[in-house]
Amino acid sequence: MLAALAAVPILIAIAVRVTRAGDGGGGPAFLDRIENNGLFVVFVALTVCVPLFLPLTVGVVAGDTIAGEASNGTLRYLLIAPAGRIRLLVVKYIGAAAFCLAATLVVCIAGALIGFALFPSGSVTILSGDTVSLANALGRSLLVALYVTVSLLGLSAIGLFVSTLTDVPVGAMAATIILSVASEVLGQLPQLDWLHPWLFSNYWLGFGDFLRDPISWSNFGTNAALQAGYLIVFGALAYGRFAAKDILS
Amino acid sequence: MTAAELAIETRGLTKQFGTYAAVKDIDLSVPKGSVFGFLGPNGSGKTTTIRMLLGLASPTSGEARVLGESMPGANSRVLPRVGALVEGPGFYPYLSGADNLRRLDSADRYASSGTRRARVADALERVGLSAAAGKKVKAYSLGMKQRLGIANALLTPRELLILDEPTNGLDPQGTREVRNLVRSLASHGATIFVSSHLLAEIEQICTHAAVMSAGSLVAQGTLDELRKVGRPRVRVETPDIQLASGVLAKLGMTVQPAAVDDSATDVVAVFGEKPAEPDAIVAALVRAKVRVRGFALESPSLEDRFVSLTGEGFNVDH
Ligand SMILES: Nc1ncnc2c1ncn2[C@@H]1O[C@H](COP(=O)(O)OP(=O)(O)OP(=O)(O)O)[C@@H](O)[C@H]1O
Ligand SMILES: [Mg+2]
DSSP states (O other), rough: OHHHHHHEEEEEEEEHHHOOOOTSSOOTGGGGGTTTTTTHHHHHHHIIIIIIIHHHHOOOOOOOOHHHHHHHHHHHHHHHTOOOOHHHHHHHHHHHHHHHHHHHHHHHHHHHHHHHHHSSSEEEOTTTOEOOOOOOOHHHHHHHHHHHHTHHHHHHHHHHHHHHTTTTTTHHHHHHHHHHHHHHHHHHGGGGEEEEEEETTTTGGGGGGSSSSSSHHHHHHHHHEEEEEEEEHHHHEEEHHTTTTTOOO | OGGEEEEEEEEEEEEEEEEEEEEEEEEOEEEEOEEEEEEETTTSHHHHHHHHHTTSSOOOOOEEETTEETTTTTTHGGGGGGGEOOOOEEEEEESSSHHHHHEEEETTTOOOOHHHHHHHHHHHHTTGGGTTTTTTTTGGHHHHHHHHHHHHSSSOOEEEEEEEEETOOOOOOHHHHHHHHHHHHHEEEHHEEEEEHHHHHHHHHHSEEEETTTEEEEEEEEEHHHHHHSSSSEEEEOOOOHHHHHHHHHHHHHOOGOOOOOOOOEEEEOOSSSSSOHHHHHHHHHHOOOOEEEEEOOOOOOOHHHHHHHSSSOOOOO
């Protein structure tokens, strides 16, 4: 799965390199900037991955947490070890969160490597027009990666909860992915303006803030608070469901 | 028997699945240090009871006390002292046997990580899996997985072992090894609670047994107590079936009906209230000119008792 994620920036970089069609308009944001600096491969790749590929992989990992153990027959043995039900949930959530970070970093690192291999490096002209040193730009990339990771924490909590509802991992994975798509679809409907600030996917693409001077932290703060809210609600639901559940798998 | 001497004690333990009661109001008493056989036909509620004893499922009503504490409330205090195999082994197919054991052991907060390698190797050794320790579980045979499941129950010294059909899928050597293992664990003071429908096995290793039938506990006690309820019987091999049956009936014995037909070559009769001496029975038969070709006295077997308690039918009830 991580290899598939790494393939995204590589495909983008190669496609841009081969066609040199950067200025044709259209395409994902930042696409036209790749020719100026390879680091933009990272941001294009994230723009492509955040709405679809990353939620997909996070849905697979988070949906598998408990249901996967149940279908393996290992859940009962973990519980009589005894792992402790709360502890198991916490460890599983931390695992899913670590995956969010790893998945994001894979996209970033693969993007940076292929970008610098095929396109110019050196100082970077950011979105606000200022030019910053490469080290500064790499630092901003790390902030972007952090932003994307945090964005996925709410979805991970939802996946964990769904995973406690069933013994069929594929069902939990599909349900989590469907919820993420549903959230994005609702986010597209202007009639539901009032709902948008409450959708966990609402701030997913807000990481452009880190590519402007001065850096604005307001999206990051709102997003982090929103994700924390989802984590608390769905963490509590998962606990409520799992703590007293009969393990019959 | 006082509560302190019981490793497992249930009072009115009941589990409903919807409207269907899988376990109905059972009162188990498993003395400490016993090897306790938990018998019952398929679907009689053995595994469901074991799940409640291990805190995996909550009783619908009633109470389950394990090592003196109430489950599932005392899970974190009781479970480290209990090793278990529940409804077959469960492992990650893509990890090796040893890695699987290490992973489960590290899930146990109370198991020391310093001795983990040694304990895993020791447990694998005890079930004869040392040579296959590095093989992926995916590539294990049914019996090898079963052995690995037993090894998991032995990772740390346990006061109580709950083994659900431990010899399922094992070859004769494996079965014998499990019997020896159970005896050796019991001789070191552990209590062993083993569910099975293999009566011969229970008869060989258990000191106590309980019998489940359709969710209810229909008998429990020491093996001798369970056998005693049945009566000894005689088997007479003879061509004169009708004649012999008449003589045995006159001696106050109950002739088993299956024997009275033309093709049969022997008569089986169960002793009545006042058992006659075997030599007197033979004398009476000979006097009545029954051609006796063989005569055997059979003590009641656990199997008779089991069948009489749980019914002859082969089909799973309900
Ligand atoms: N999750 C469940 N939902 C509904 N009914 C169940 C469930 N698990 C078990 N049962 C029912 O409970 C009854 C007892 O099942 P259990 O697994 O305890 O039997 P068992 O004595 O262990 O049988 P076996 O010897 O085949 O292992 C069965 O009739 C079964 O259909
Ligand atoms: Mg069973």
